[in-house]
Amino acid sequence: MGSTPTPGTKYMHKEIIIDVPEEKQALAELEKRTDAEAIRMKRFLAMPDLSRTPSSPLYEIVQKALSAKSLEGLDIIKIPEIVPARITFDLFNMPAGHPARSKSDTYYVNEENILRTHDTVMWYYYLTLPEIQAKVKRGESFGTICYGKVYRKDEIDNRHMNVFHQFGGVWFAPMSGADKAAIGLQWREELKRVLTDISHNLFGIDVKNRFNNDNFPYTDPSMEMEIEKDGTWIEMLGCGVPRESVLKNFGVENYTGWAFGFGLERLAMVGMQLPDIRLLWSNDERVKKQLKLGTVYKEVSKYPKILRDISFVVPKTFVPNNYFDLIRDIGGDLVEEVTLLDKYENDQKFGADKMSYTYRIIYRSVDKTLKTEEIDPLQQKIESETKKQFGAEIR
Numbered sequence: 001m002g003s004t005p006t007p008g009t010k011y012m013h014k015e016i017i018i019d020v021p022e023e024k025q026a027l028a029e030l031e032k033r034t035d036a037e038a039i040r041m042k043r044f045l046a047m048p049d050l051s052r053t054p055s056s057p058l059y060e061i062v063q064k065a066l067s068a069k070s071l072e073g074l075d076i077i078k079i080p081e082i083v084p085a086r087i088t089f090d091l092f093n094m095p096a097g098h099p100a101r102s103k104s105d106t107y108y109v110n111e112e113n114i115l116r117t118h119d120t121v122m123w124y125y126y127l128t129l130p131e132i133q134a135k136v137k138r139g140e141s142f143g144t145i146c147y148g149k150v151y152r153k154d155e156i157d158n159r160h161m162n163v164f165h166q167f168g169g170v171w172f173a174p175m176s177g178a179d180k181a182a183i184g185l186q187w188r189e190e191l192k193r194v195l196t197d198i199s200h201n202l203f204g205i206d207v208k209n210r211f212n213n214d215n216f217p218y219t220d221p222s223m224e225m226e227i228e229k230d231g232t233w234i235e236m237l238g239c240g241v242p243r244e245s246v247l248k249n250f251g252v253e254n255y256t257g258w259a260f261g262f263g264l265e266r267l268a269m270v271g272m273q274l275p276d277i278r279l280l281w282s283n284d285e286r287v288k289k290q291l292k293l294g295t296v297y298k299e300v301s302k303y304p305k306i307l308r309d310i311s312f313v314v315p316k317t318f319v320p321n322n323y324f325d326l327i328r329d330i331g332g333d334l335v336e337e338v339t340l341l342d343k344y345e346n347d348q349k350f351g352a353d354k355m356s357y358t359y360r361i362i363y364r365s366v367d368k369t370l371k372t373e374e375i376d377p378l379q380q381k382i383e384s385e386t387k388k389q390f391g392a393e394i395r
């Protein structure tokens with residue numbers, strides 16, 4: 001572990017880098033593999049961290065958030081990209097059977113390790129540091145920020161990518177007083193104050209926000225914050241008071257505080273009215289020079305789309321999220337959206353263990369006009385891999 005002070009925009013934040021041998025070992029094993037899922041995960045891991053790329057609006061959002069006075073004094077922690085499922089799920093109150101653990105939602109590097117699905121797992125890495133455990137013994141308050149890439153299997157449309165970025169913060173303070181319910185309420189109010197400050201830094205002092213009750217396994221109470229943008233309320237983040245039972249898993253008792261986490265792409269898209277998440281990864285100068293917070297994105301030009309449908313019959317064990325990954329592997333960011341046109345079973349025709357699917361793949365580039373000659377080989381490859389990887393019969 002290294003620890004060096006680095007300047008934020010206004011305030012100093014000590015930077016803590018967590019370096020674990022387990023990650024290196026899992027990476028080395030992944031490096032040797034050549035199966036489709038391994039190649040995909042390697043590609044994801046190699047993608048740049050846009051929250052640390054100065055030309056990206058995601059970096060700008062991080063800088064703005066860091067200039068909130070309420071985050072003064074918090075550390076910045078960099079945690080592994082590959083993390084144990086045991087830590088991410090078991091210790092955060094998501095026991096066996098919890099949907100987030102499923103292999104159709106999470107990328108498993110091997111049976112024990114996953115690509116991190118959210119930055120909240122940083123609580124573990126932070127609280128188990130010897131220097132923090134020493135602060136706990138002395139009854140001090142402390143907190144940290146964590147941001148970077150996270151990975152989740154997802155559908156394909158213009159608002160979702162399976163690699164995206166989050167920014168989270170957490171503050172821990174010794175519990176004072178015996179009335180737990182009152183303490184929870186008190187910290188919930190503090191959380192509202194902090195998040196209102198952050199949203200002022202991000203969206204300006206006039207932005208309205210509101211909080212609704214929500215549910216997260218590791219916080220209680222839990223809330224979501226919405227902000228008002230052009231007359232509509234937009235969900236912006238999840239937050240809450242860390243659960244005592246979860247903190248206990250990290251060897252911390254009689255502590256409370258607040259925590260939050262938000263997606264950077266979402267804020268960038270809302271802030272600049274971006275029509276497509278892929279624009280954040282564009283190398284087109286006409287796009288890039290527009291990607292500045294505070295400017296409203298003007299479509300460079302909407303290039304025509306090319307549609308291709310694919311119908312097939314597959315075993316009922318078929319997992320759509322894994323299929324979307326295959327389409328992304330082959331079509332890359334030329335695929336704008338994949339929609340399900342129909343899905344049905346017909347025991348007599350296909351057999352009781354089979355299902356028929358028809359998907360429409362919408363190809364469209366954010367920076368050029370696509371030609372059918374370019375799309376045809378991609379579509380053919382998708383067809384042949386659908387057969388090979390999913391045991392499908394193309395119809």
Ligand code: PHE
Binds near residue numbers: 120216219259
């Ligand atoms: N981890 C949650 C998410 O990924 C956000 C969150 C962070 C909620 C901290 C509560 C506390 O959406």
